Amino acid sequence: MSEWKQRRFWTEVTVREAEGGFAIALDGRPVRTPGKALLCLPTEAMAQETAAEWQAQEGTVNPLTMPFTRSANTAIDKVAHQHGEVADMLADYGDSDLLCYRADAPEELVRRQAETWDPALDWAATELEARLESRVGVIHAAQAPEPLGRLRARVHALTAFQLVGFHDLVSLSGSLILGFAAAQNWRDPETLWQMSRLDETWQEEQWGEDDEARAAAEIKRLAFHHAKRFFDLS
Template sequence: MWRCLAGLRGAALAAGFRAYTPAAERKKFYQNVSISQGEGGFEINLDRRKLKTPQGKVFIVPSEPLAIAVATEWDSQRDSIKSYTMHLTTLCNTALDNPTQRNKEQFIRAALKFLDTDTICYRVEEPPGLVELQKNEWDPVINWAEKRYGVSITSSTSIMGPPIPAETKETFMKHLASYNTWSLLGIEYIIVQLKSMVLAMGLIDRYLTVERAVLLSRLEEEYQIQRWGNVEWAHDYDLQELRSRTAAGTLLVHFCSESSTVKHKLLQD
């Protein structure tokens, strides 16, 4: 029950991302992918065509590593273009077109709301094995976050969830304000995937790996699977897809928060 309640807001936010992701496949129309430096950033070229966003804007990103990562997504497509597999491209399209017309303050508020329904703060009272598993796996992450940010984060078995001190929210608000809008989009995207701001911060700060963060976000599911079994192909697909989306959000944050350049710019088949 707690997982369901904690995930309601995440499902609502995730719907917004899905709505901006083209689901249909289309025939591949290009041979070579390259990047070039343009005014204000780096552009993606499909043969001699500039990549455009769904709203027709020139696709231009703020850092060279991000451009190379996006170009790699396009270069990896084979006979058809599967847009639903190109998570970084989708995130960049969202940042460029901003279909919901949100500003930096709104991104920060959306992220902070997840503190009230954070997955790792909602605990079960039974079965004993899951209770112990949550304590052993989630408590160290909460302890890390409290020390890292100098805040108080509690857990609860109540349907109302744990009370989050105003000082904790204020601290996280100031921390999020240090990121630019592109990075905040990535942070929100990670939070939506993991249904946890605490896990997202642990991932961005490199305290957790993508694999570890995803596992911790699915702790109850993994416990039930080990106990009762699973439909193997469905579980594997869901797990890999969640890792892929989470990794894309993490790369967006890092590539938009760090200054670096890469010499090799041309990608060709």
Template sequence: MLRNLGRLYNRASCGVMQRWPCPYQRGQACLPVAVGNSKAYSNATSERKKFYQDVSISQGEEGLFEINLDRRKLKTPGGKLFTVPNEALAIAVATEWDAQRDTLKFYTMHLTTLCNTALDNPTQRDKDQIITATLKYLETDTVCYRVEEPAGLVELQKNEWDPVLDWVERRYNHLGSYNFWSLTGLEYVITQLKSVVLSFGLVDRHLTVEQAVLLSRLEEEYQIQRWGNVEWAHDYDMYELRARAAAGALFVHLSSESSTVKRKLLQD
């Protein structure tokens, strides 16, 4: 089914791969830069001087976990109280805030961004709508888009992508088992890797982060081997993509976690 869809897309697109639109989830989401009643927010690509010293978590109403900066409660860009469903995810988010030094580098805080997306739901979609949107990404899935030349790249795509396609066709039938938060994370991973197939492989631990990123950049890596590259730019793009993909996969896992983490945040 996936291979047939890829072939149909190839003919329709005349070999031109389209970029995937994904408002709010490609690192452009707003992040809160203040707590309490303040409504000052910043774009995720900006930085700001660090304004707090201590980070902690607490459990509030209905068992949800909150993030506290100097004992003041964190809020979302939409003004909601920043809450997550379990302690494991709260610790991971708090660690992002604690890792910031003199300035807040919002573009490194992927888990915080994903939580804001799930809480504020800026596109006002329900679970079924996210599933429908996710499946539409198959129309431009990286591993379904095959070249006809050069022969070396054709063979490389066949050898590296076909085994993942075989696995995903055996493994997945539907997305209904994912909760809203997990679907938010999964969609984020898909927009980074440009592939539903590779995202399933990563989230299901069939692929490592390094493997998933390499497979998503297969054609680029092939061209680099032939023609060379600007080393620092290539490395930066690759590591940034790894960071985003890893954060998205971790978000899916943590937002599905139901057990309570026993250890305390930032315990010496």
């Protein structure tokens, strides 16, 4: 038996002020999350983006074309109730940050990593008051507790909606520092994404591109850009 799929039943999509933000209504009926909570967005700009996704649906509703709705559902139904656990999980990236683990050879890769990643670590030391140290190799070496504590406090200070966007900025890049760099506009999202892909780009230059890997990377790249947009509108 085929899985049931919701079909578009509404004519008009509107944004309305609600307690705590802005809600989406379909023919006057408020949209609710899968957990039955009111789909209430923190800013009107985010609500308008979300409303546009509902307006764009034709025939069968396709959640894959509704990234703002899905991210908002996650913020309301999950992250709002598990804020501390999610914040701790993301803060833990600081102790194994992608930018801190460097190759010992070949010389060109060593140089490229230093030129690309050191400025981000320097930025974090100044703007986030958190100096993370690089090391050679992939074996874990703990960072000093003081900078990690400062980074953890910053993560915990994010709202549930911000944390949803921040989650993907960090997890997709593999770097807590790049997540903060995106959130605070140190560089544009595409530049930061390419910084996180330095090692993969190097391998592609040496051995050629793999079509499946390239397609998977493109999905992640688009998700990274959405995460930045979602964070900004939070």
